[in-house]
Amino acid sequence: MPTYTAPTRDTKFVVNEVLDLASYGNLPGFESATTDIVDAVIDECGKFCAEVLQPLNQVGDSEGCTRHPDGSVTTPTGFKAAFDQYVEAGWSTLSSPAAYGGQDMPHVLGFVLEEFASTANHSFGMYPGLTNGAVSALLAFGSDELKQRYLPNMIANKWLGTMNLTEPQCGTDLGLIRTKAEPQGDGSYAITGTKIFISAGEHDLTENIIHLVLAKTPGAPDSSKGISLFVVPKVLVNDDGTLGDRNAVQCGSLEHKMGIHGNSTCVMNYDGAKGWLVGEEMKGLAAMFVMMNAARLGVGIQGLAQAEVAYQNAVAYARDRRQGRALTGPAEPEQKADSIIVHPDVRRMLMDAKAFTEGMRALYLYAALQVDLTHKAQTEEERTLADDLLGLLTPVIKGYGTDKGFDTAVQMQQVFGGHGYIAEWGMEQFVRDARIAQIYEGTNGIQAMDLCGRKLASKGGAAIQAFFKLVDDEAAAAEGDLKPLGEALAKVVGEQKAATMWFMQNAMANPNNLGAGAHHYMTIMGIVSLGWMWVRMARVAAARLEQGGDDKAFYEAKLTTAGYFFERFGPDAGALRRKIEAGSEAMMALDEDMFLTAA
Amino acid sequence: MPTYTAPTRDTKFVVNEVLDLASYGNLPGFESATTDIVDAVIDECGKFCAEVLQPLNQVGDSEGCTRHPDGSVTTPTGFKAAFDQYVEAGWSTLSSPAAYGGQDMPHVLGFVLEEFASTANHSFGMYPGLTNGAVSALLAFGSDELKQRYLPNMIANKWLGTMNLTEPQCGTDLGLIRTKAEPQGDGSYAITGTKIFISAGEHDLTENIIHLVLAKTPGAPDSSKGISLFVVPKVLVNDDGTLGDRNAVQCGSLEHKMGIHGNSTCVMNYDGAKGWLVGEEMKGLAAMFVMMNAARLGVGIQGLAQAEVAYQNAVAYARDRRQGRALTGPAEPEQKADSIIVHPDVRRMLMDAKAFTEGMRALYLYAALQVDLTHKAQTEEERTLADDLLGLLTPVIKGYGTDKGFDTAVQMQQVFGGHGYIAEWGMEQFVRDARIAQIYEGTNGIQAMDLCGRKLASKGGAAIQAFFKLVDDEAAAAEGDLKPLGEALAKVVGEQKAATMWFMQNAMANPNNLGAGAHHYMTIMGIVSLGWMWVRMARVAAARLEQGGDDKAFYEAKLTTAGYFFERFGPDAGALRRKIEAGSEAMMALDEDMFLTAA
Structure with a gap:
């Protein structure tokens, strides 16, 4: 049986020593995030995830979710009880705004929770995890009335949320959405269509599920500029906050998947379900x-x-x-x-x-x-x-x-x-x-x-230049024994700069040159970003070792691992840069028929 | 539903045009492998695998194998009927020696069969596939009596074979084997022990299963030098070739696996089962x-x-x-x-x-x-x-x-x-x-x-030097329009040579330097080997294009893909060489406890 111990020591190292969260104490929400509180949250969170969520990981996989003839869905044995504990302990409210019942702690801690929960039990972690996205959209674009009606219960995880984008004919290309939203004259819309791959679309964890659904209003253009976002509750919410009638949305079936069996991945059928616009019509893409x-x-x-x-x-x-x-x-x-x-x-x-x-x-x-x-x-x-x-x-x-x-x-x-x-x-x-x-x-x-x-191109490249400056500064700050690490970081970021330059010189003439190298570029930037963090961690570790004190082996291991990182991850940056510079010609040369198997 | 078309055109290109099998017609067994025959075998084989084996691939996965209380095992629906067709068509005998009923065709064709069968249905292909290994061992080390008794039926796939090496405490390190072989004084041994992960250990495809089992004789040293190989039939074979008593070997359970569900992966229990030595005692490792x-x-x-x-x-x-x-x-x-x-x-x-x-x-x-x-x-x-x-x-x-x-x-x-x-x-x-x-x-x-x-080290490096010479010759032979491919091949084999040299200079002082780079080296050699083949294929394709004639697009695609190969696979060789040259110091530096998660 697999086991899990939350990496609390390493997390505290990053949060307290590397990011120095305490130094942001003057910002709203950070004042209560003292090191003592942060450590306590990390410890308790690690304990909860390891003790309550991890033991359900294998049963979630072997049992999966079950859809019943009435369209209801049961999660695996133990999930509901664990979820109740999760809600009871208030984990969901950790870094949500106080205005809707949240604890308003830094998002840094909310993300620690996401890591620990997901590591302990990926499928379980998705239920509250997806709600975060739905909450973000409502916070950013919802009317005050929608926020008051839905957010407190969503943030408390009394209700969970979903994101309904994909349809059978429409994945990446949201312009192809066919789900319709007909205005009903009372401020609501009737939503009709089929959504697929809806994680946590139906389940028995909460009394209500708040679906955020992309759909098209009448006459909207047939492109991503024509889509709008709607909030569609599974159960209608009365003005006094009590639950009303069941809405016309149902789980049509569960997908049979390679993994994450503990999460219910649903085909969702909307049959004139009542929905309310989030933000403006045809501004759904931004939301x-x-x-x-x-x-x-x-x-x-x-x-x-x-x-x-x-x-x-x-x-x-x-x-x-x-x-x-x-x-x-x-x-x-x-x-x-x-x-x-x-x-x-x-x-x-x-x-x-x-x-x-x-x-x-x-x-x-x-x-x-x-x-x-x-x-x-x-x-x-x-x-x-x-x-x-x-x-x-x-x-x-x-x-x-x-x-x-x-x-x-x-x-x-x-x-x-x-x-x-x-x-x-x-x-x-x-x-x-x-x-x-x-x-x-x-x-x-x-x-x-x-x-x-x-x-890369946004604001004339200002963002990537700011990133390069931070990385360059970090490389330059690595002195003395750390100089080889700084040089190694300079080398990998040099590869990224060269690749960036190559894009600037070659993507205008042929945009396929950008597309051909994009995945390689993302990988280079991943290496550079981790390398940047490793030099930062090494600097902190070296300073701690110089100060003397406890945990010498921990800090020494950081230095060794930083060196190992550049030895074994670094060389790939150069290879990837060369692949980018190969361009798109050979990649795009073959007639499509030449991919077919000739008999 | 996935589909499969056997890549017969590409296979014929390699066999007939690149390897020029017909030019070996003076060798025994090759004389009958004329291009017409080869093409017909490839076509028929592709047809059989695509039409008979591929449709069973998904059912094999979803049904898996079933073990019954008596230890017998049923393969998925359709496997037995397809296997009977496979045997009936004589596929198993394709490149086996005529002395035991084989067709004695080149192994090249036997391997084509392995590819097509495995592509159509991995789990199915394993049943006859594993028998090939058992047959090889018997051919090389079995006594004439053992060969006569077992090989004809194994080659005809009337009986299938297995390889029994692994035990719960013993995988890679065969010196840890505990299965015992006690001589019975009549030329047979009593085999007792438990083997795990035995592919096709028990099934309903054939009336008999011939297990090749590693075990230790009394007093044998407690290392891989002490192991012997035995043939242990599921059903004893009488001197007249008829089947006799059931031997004391049974499938104890089936493993639950990530994949290859259509193949029965068995725990095999040997309880004083009758076995016969293959080759000499304590020479089991070679067999x-x-x-x-x-x-x-x-x-x-x-x-x-x-x-x-x-x-x-x-x-x-x-x-x-x-x-x-x-x-x-x-x-x-x-x-x-x-x-x-x-x-x-x-x-x-x-x-x-x-x-x-x-x-x-x-x-x-x-x-x-x-x-x-x-x-x-x-x-x-x-x-x-x-x-x-x-x-x-x-x-x-x-x-x-x-x-x-x-x-x-x-x-x-x-x-x-x-x-x-x-x-x-x-x-x-x-x-x-x-x-x-x-x-x-x-x-x-x-x-x-x-x-x-x-x-690498065998015969003072003669093998790798011979390999380098072949690759160098191929690179040098790429002239004219092909020169860039030749240069690209020279570059990647140059990385391999540098890595080889680094091993020579650094592995003696610290063998961990070899271990640390071995996987990288294998990958470099994979890139070089494929690059070598791509230049060879490109040379043939270019010659065909110069001659004019049919299939222009096929040969042009070969040239394009050869160029793409070096653009996108080539750069990794250099990166891997640099990783090898980083050595083992940082890799081996941490105390084992530093891998534990600190709370």
């Missing part, structure tokens, strides 16, 4: 992006999460399983064989995982801080910088985080040899669950195009 | 390696196979699914959206798959020819060269072929977006099935150590 961006950071964290739990279990196995002898001679001659952690190839996989998970944790927490600063920083300049960085980092965290998260889960399964392929060990579930994160909330190819096609 | 090497090539082909079928279905989806517009402007303005094959990122994934699958097919067929030449070439020198090359290429085909095969299946699943995660589309099965090939018959980490620790 959708608010919802989506919140969700994308969460999905990036899911990539880290499955890598983390797979890593923890691979470490345990590698210390326990004995096969063969160390290449340098028996490590434990009194045993019949050494534990496999002595073998360099096993170490390679574990060190790769360690370098990725710890670097990725630092990166998402840095991004989480930007979420806070976007709203709360004192100057417009600081808020803009935070927003620009967040815009750039979101597709990288989602795309690179889930690509590398999946690869890491696969490598950790590999540590187990044949046992990794057997269900009872749990490793193959981590791989199957991790796989979805590369796909949903915009495939990683879409993330790459968002990064390269939109974010 | 095991014969069995294993045959199996490893087959597993490498399984990597290609799942990549191929995933690719074919991704191509169909990419041509059919419409989302968004080409970056260069609408490709089909009359449609609401373009098919997604216009998007560079989708092309990138498809071209990566095309470059891998076609290159890999050429490489395994080249290796298959070496299998034939090892036995049949006219001079000792040619036979030795073939054997050396085969020894080098086997771990590369198994390790690189399955790593890249899995990655390719994952990428092809990605082309489907959300639909790729849904079971009914079949893509997620390809991914789950492909995953096992990186693990079984020696994990890919073991393949890498076999390559770097054993094969």
Whole structure:
């Protein structure tokens, strides 16, 4: 049976020592986030997720969800009781606004919760996780009346939320949406259509489910400029806040999936369901992006999460399983064989995982801080910088985080040899669950195009230049013993700059040159971003070691892992830059028929 | 529902035009393999696998195998009838020796059969596939009596074979085997112990199953030097060839696995079962390696196979699914959206798959020819060269072929977006099935150590030098328009040579430097080997184009894909070389406790 221990020490290191959250104490919401409180939240959160959510992870996979003939859906054994505990403990309100019953703590802590919950139980974590996106959209675009009616219960997770975008003929290209919204003259709309792949579309965890649904109003243009966002409750909410009639929306069926069996993935049928407009008509795309961006950071964290739990279990196995002898001679001659952690190839996989998970944790927490600063920083300049960085980092965290998260889960399964392929060990579930994160909330190819096609060029490249400046400054700050790390960071960011320049010189003439290199570019930026975090962490660790004190081995391991990161992740940046510079000619040359199998 | 078309045109291109099988007509067994016969075998084989085996692939996954209380096992619906057709058509005898009822055709054709069968239905293909390994071991080490008793029925697939190596405490490290073999004084041994992960250990396809079992005789040393190989039939075979009593071997349970559900993976309990020694006592390791090497090539082909079928279905989806517009402007303005094959990122994934699958097919067929030449070439020198090359290429085909095969299946699943995660589309099965090939018959980490620790050094490096010479010659032969391909090949093999040199200079002082770089080295050699094949294929294609004639588009696509291969696979060789040169210091530096999660 797999186990999970929340990495509280590492999380506190990043939050308290690397990001120095306490130094933001003058900002609203941060004043109560003292180091003592932060540590207590991290500890309690880790405890809850490890003790309550993790034991349900395998049962969620083997049982899955069940749809009944009346369209209702039952979640796996134990999910409802655990969810009640989750709500009872108030976890859902952690970083939500006080105006709607939230605790208004920094988003940094809300994201820690997302990590721990998702690592303990990916499928479970999705239920409250998706609600965050729906809440963000309502907060940004909902009328006061909609906010008052829905947000307090959604933030309390008394009701959960969903995001309804995809239709059978329409995934990435939201212009193809066919779901109709007919105005009823009373401020409401009648929503009719079919949505697919709706995570948490129907379940037994809450008395109501608040669907946010993209649809087209009559006469709206047949493109993404014609879509509007609606709030469609499963059960209508009376003016006094009590629940009224059942709305005309139903789960038509559950999908049979590769993984995340514990989450109900629904086909949702809207049959003239009552809905209310969020924001303005035909401005649904902007509201959708608010919802989506919140969700994308969460999905990036899911990539880290499955890598983390797979890593923890691979470490345990590698210390326990004995096969063969160390290449340098028996490590434990009194045993019949050494534990496999002595073998360099096993170490390679574990060190790769360690370098990725710890670097990725630092990166998402840095991004989480930007979420806070976007709203709360004192100057417009600081808020803009935070927003620009967040815009750039979101597709990288989602795309690179889930690509590398999946690869890491696969490598950790590999540590187990044949046992990794057997269900009872749990490793193959981590791989199957991790796989979805590369796909949903915009495939990683879409993330790459968002990064390269939109974010790089925005404001004349101001955002990417700001990013380069931060990375350059970090590289320059690495002095003395840390100088090789700074040089290694300068080298990888140099590759990214060269790739950026190549895009500038070649994408105008042929936009396929951008498309051909976008995924490679996203990967380079992932390497640079993690490298940046590693140099930052190394600087803090070196300073702690110089001060003396406890936890020497912890800080020394940070320095070693930082070095390992640049040795083993760094060289790929140059290779990817060369692939980008190969352009799109050969890639696009073949006639489509030449992909067919000739008999 | 996924589909499969056997790539017969591409296979004939490699066999007839690239390898020029007809030119070996003077060798025994090749005289009957005229181009007409070869083409007919390839066509018929493709037809059989696509029409009979592929339709059973999804049912095999969803039903799996069933073990009954008496220990018997039923394969999925349709497997038995298809297997009877397979036997009836004589496929199993294709490249087996005539002395035991085989058709004695070149192994090249036997390997084509392995590819097509495995692509159509991985789980099904394993039943006859594993028998090949058992047959190889008996052919090489069995007494005449054992051969006469077992081989004709095994080659006819009237009986199937298995390989019993792994035990709960013993995977890679065969010295840890506990299964006992007690001599009974009548030439037989009583075999007692438990074997796990035994593919096709029990099933309903054949009246008898011939287990090849590693065990220890009394007093044998407690290491891999103490193991012996035994043949243990499920049903004892009388001297007249009729079936006698049931032997004391039983399937104790079936494993629950990530994939290959259609194949029965058994825990096998031997309870004083009657067995007979294959070869000499305590020489089991050598016999095991014969069995294993045959199996490893087959597993490498399984990597290609799942990549191929995933690719074919991704191509169909990419041509059919419409989302968004080409970056260069609408490709089909009359449609609401373009098919997604216009998007560079989708092309990138498809071209990566095309470059891998076609290159890999050429490489395994080249290796298959070496299998034939090892036995049949006219001079000792040619036979030795073939054997050396085969020894080098086997771990590369198994390790690189399955790593890249899995990655390719994952990428092809990605082309489907959300639909790729849904079971009914079949893509997620390809991914789950492909995953096992990186693990079984020696994990890919073991393949890498076999390559770097054993094969590189063997005969003072003669094998790798012979390989380099062949690659150098191919690079030099690329002239005129092909010169850039030759130069690109020279560049990647240059990286491999540098890595080889680095090992020579650094592995003696610290063998962990070899272990730390072994997997990277295997990957470099995979890139070089495929690049070598691509230049060879490009030379043939260019010559055909110069001659004029049919199939111009086919040959032009070969040239384009060869160029793409070096653009997109080539740069990784340099990055991997740099990782090797980073050595093992940081990788091995951390105390084992530092991998534990600190709270």
